[in-house]
Amino acid sequence: MGVKAGPPEVQRLPQRAFPAWPCTMPPHSPRSREAGMLQVLKTLAMLWLGTVTLTYLLWQVPRLSTWGQLHPEEGPSRSQGRDSSLTWEPLEGETMQQQPDSCQLVLVESIPQDLRFAAGSPSAQPLAQAWLQLLDTARESIHMASFYWSLTGPDIGVNDSSSQLKLQDLLDRNVSLAVATSHPTLARNSTDLQVLATRGAQVRHVPMGKLTRGVLHSKFWVVDGRHVYMGSANMDWRSLTQVKELGAIIYNCSRLARDLEKTFQTYWVLGAPKAVLPRHWPRNFSSHINRFQPLKARFAGVPTTAYFSASPPVLCPRGRTWDLSALLAVMAEARRFIYVSVMEYFPTTRFSRPARYWPVLDNALRAAAFSRGVQVRLLVSCGLNTDPSMFPYLRSLQALSNPKAGVSVDVKVFIVPVGNHSNIPFSRVNHSKFMVTEKAAYIGTSNWSEDYFSSTSGVGLVVSQRNSSTQPGVATVQEQLRRLFERDWSSRYAVGLDGQAQGQDCVWQG
Numbered sequence: 001m002g003v004k005a006g007p008p009e010v011q012r013l014p015q016r017a018f019p020a021w022p023c024t025m026p027p028h029s030p031r032s033r034e035a036g037m038l039q040v041l042k043t044l045a046m047l048w049l050g051t052v053t054l055t056y057l058l059w060q061v062p063r064l065s066t067w068g069q070l071h072p073e074e075g076p077s078r079s080q081g082r083d084s085s086l087t088w089e090p091l092e093g094e095t096m097q098q099q100p101d102s103c104q105l106v107l108v109e110s111i112p113q114d115l116r117f118a119a120g121s122p123s124a125q126p127l128a129q130a131w132l133q134l135l136d137t138a139r140e141s142i143h144m145a146s147f148y149w150s151l152t153g154p155d156i157g158v159n160d161s162s163s164q165l166k167l168q169d170l171l172d173r174n175v176s177l178a179v180a181t182s183h184p185t186l187a188r189n190s191t192d193l194q195v196l197a198t199r200g201a202q203v204r205h206v207p208m209g210k211l212t213r214g215v216l217h218s219k220f221w222v223v224d225g226r227h228v229y230m231g232s233a234n235m236d237w238r239s240l241t242q243v244k245e246l247g248a249i250i251y252n253c254s255r256l257a258r259d260l261e262k263t264f265q266t267y268w269v270l271g272a273p274k275a276v277l278p279r280h281w282p283r284n285f286s287s288h289i290n291r292f293q294p295l296k297a298r299f300a301g302v303p304t305t306a307y308f309s310a311s312p313p314v315l316c317p318r319g320r321t322w323d324l325s326a327l328l329a330v331m332a333e334a335r336r337f338i339y340v341s342v343m344e345y346f347p348t349t350r351f352s353r354p355a356r357y358w359p360v361l362d363n364a365l366r367a368a369a370f371s372r373g374v375q376v377r378l379l380v381s382c383g384l385n386t387d388p389s390m391f392p393y394l395r396s397l398q399a400l401s402n403p404k405a406g407v408s409v410d411v412k413v414f415i416v417p418v419g420n421h422s423n424i425p426f427s428r429v430n431h432s433k434f435m436v437t438e439k440a441a442y443i444g445t446s447n448w449s450e451d452y453f454s455s456t457s458g459v460g461l462v463v464s465q466r467n468s469s470t471q472p473g474v475a476t477v478q479e480q481l482r483r484l485f486e487r488d489w490s491s492r493y494a495v496g497l498d499g500q501a502q503g504q505d506c507v508w509q510g
Contacts, residue, residue: 002195040199041360044361086269099226103253103299105463107480110233114419117395117491122483128232128240130249135166138223141176143264144461148237149183149192168199175485176340177201180267182208182216191237204271211270211277212312213352213399216455218360219247219445222261226254230308230435230461232343232445240425244381244416246434246462246484248443248477250306253297259289260308263459266315287445290321291329291462302473309460311453313445324360324453324462326433327442330462331364334437337369337375339485341414341432345380346449347393358450362393365409366400375408379489381411382506391497393510398497412494415506428505430488436481440464443481 104340110127117123135142153168170177179193183205193203208216231247233239236374250256263283269275287308290293294305309326310316331338347362349355368374380394394411401409414430421428435442444460465476475483488494 007275008364009483012485017028034224067429076216076343084142086275086282087341089265089269089272094241099254101253101255103256103296103297103304104251105299105304105477106249106251108229108231108247109432109484110240111308112242112244112416114414115244115493117487121487121491122480123247123487124480124484125249127231127245127247131240132166132227134221134223134227134249135170135228137227138170138175140171140224141178141182142224143178143222143261143268144235145180145216145220145264145267146398147182147215147217148190148218148234148236149178149179149181150190150234150236150238151192152190162245167196167201171196178268180201180206180216180264180271182206184209204268206271208457212314212455212457214312214451214454216267217445217452218263218267218310218457218459219458221265222264224257225261226257228253228257228260230260230445231443231460232431238427239422239431240420242424242433243448244414244430245433245445247462253299255289255295256308257304259287259295260459261288262317263310263315263320266310266317267457277314283318286433287317287319287321290319291326292321294462294464298468299465299477300474302468302474302476304463305465306463306476309462311458311495312455313330315457322453323444323458326460326462327361327444328364329436330435330440330442331353331368333439334368334374335372336438337377337482338365338435339377339379339482339489340365340435340439340448341368341379341485341488342448343380343419343429343432343433344387344390344449345449346390346447347395348449349451350447351451352455356450362397363371364396370408371401371407373408376410377489378409378411378484379414379485380411380495381432382415382508383429384418384505384507385429386507388507392441395497407441409498412486412496413490413493413508416493417504433440434481434485436478438482438484439478441478441481469503 031499097227105122108130109124109371167177177196179201181193181195185205193201197203206216208214219232219234220228222228227251229247231245233245233247239245239281240389266281266285272278277356289307291307291309294307296305299303307321309321309323313322313479316322317425344350347359348357365376365378371378378394378397380390398409398411403408416428416430418428433444433446442460444458446456446458452458467476468474
């Protein structure tokens with residue numbers, strides 16, 4: 001983009017000559033001068049009083065008009081587009097039936113083949129099993145947002161059509177399938193979506209590169225307007241067999257499902273021909289569920305608050321919490337611990353040039369550890385395709401740790417052994433993106449660098465549960481996620497920065 005030389009020229013108004021005093025006007029006497037001064041003072045006093053009154057009234061108007069509305073931070077995005085001409089597009093099979101909610105949240109994960117934890121270790125429901133169950137649950141519609149598609153795998157020399165056949169079976173059952181995916185795509189040779197489209201699926205390729213200079217990196221499903229999957233897994237067979245993933249499925253929770261559907265709709269309308277980013281999103285894209293007003297419900301009898309966040313800001317209609325704000329809010333409320341598992345951690349930009357320093361999340365972790373005595377643990381993935389320039393930032397963060405002063409910051413890298421899977425490209429990594437504190441769980445789709453929050457689309461789920469006297473012994477979501485994190489942290493696959501990486505499965509060797 002060209003740099004403007006300066007502000008636009010200000011149009012000069014024609015100057016008007018002020019009238020001179022009439023030559024015949026007699027000079028003022030002292031008494032008349034005093035009376036004139038009093039009159040001037042009275043006039044100025046009246047003008048001042050009027051100005052104060054008008055200012056007060058104008059100040060009250062926006063306040064009165066915003067009573068009962070959302071926090072200003074959740075206001076309309078300010079994009080570089082034009083006034084909105086976008087409209088919500090009801091999709092075939094989109095259900096509008098109102099049914100009572102009985103919300104339930106289930107953590108799901110994918111463990112790569114030949115990655116084994118100690119006997120008795122905690123685990124979540126296998127992702128492949130959970131996806132199949134969710135597909136079987138569908139009766140009317142499935143709306144999917146995904147970075148790319150490579151379920152059958154012929155684009156990388158593999159041929160497994162089982163998952164594709166499952167989706168084709170949905171279409172044969174008259175379940176409508178709508179897919180929003182990024183354009184351009186990493187899986188250039190995959191024909192998955194073309195095959196589904198010939199069977200009746202609706203597919204839109206969202207030109208995020210043109211719209212935001214990013215990609216559509218979200219990964220979620222909305223099923224029948226009642227059930228939701230979201231997490232780190234792409235629509236890729238490697239996500240089910242070769243890559244470590246984590247996500248959540250929420251069943252029978254139409255209020256959350258319909259709220260996430262609004263984010264899907266932002267992608268869907270931008271995938272239409274000649275679509276542009278609106279300056280203000282239409283009102284029916286707005287959310288009434290956010291970090292200031294989360295959904296409050298009982299999930300399987302457990303008192304729960306929950307909301308979805310999104311990135312970048314230009315894809316956050318009014319009321320939608322920005323993903324970065326959600327992360328920072330969860331960190332700020334932590335008093336005991338913050339545990340983070342993420343594939344990449346860069347306090348910089350990753351894809352824009354020249355690169356910029358961006359310490360927002362890094363500073364938040366440091367402040368939590370140093371100022372509040374919160375225990376910070378960061379688990380970052382390392383594989384053969386990891387950028388080694390990440391490790392100085394990890395060492396810098398860990399250098400803050402000072403146990404004698406009550407500052408606890410620990411960093412480890414999680415290494416998935418390649419073993420006999422070396423013929424499979426871009427696999428054998430921990431792709432999870434979650435954070436847990438004693439108060440809340442955050443499950444996201446974004447790596448931790450600026451681009452994922454400023455230009456690339458992503459979503460996050462923030463959940464907080466309280467122990468219930470009516471459900472004794474039932475672990476909260478944040479307790480379940482903490483156990484999964486500690487399983488990974490204490491496993492032989494997690495290596496400290498002062499340790500030694502085993503084998504040749506990671507670009508970093510300690």
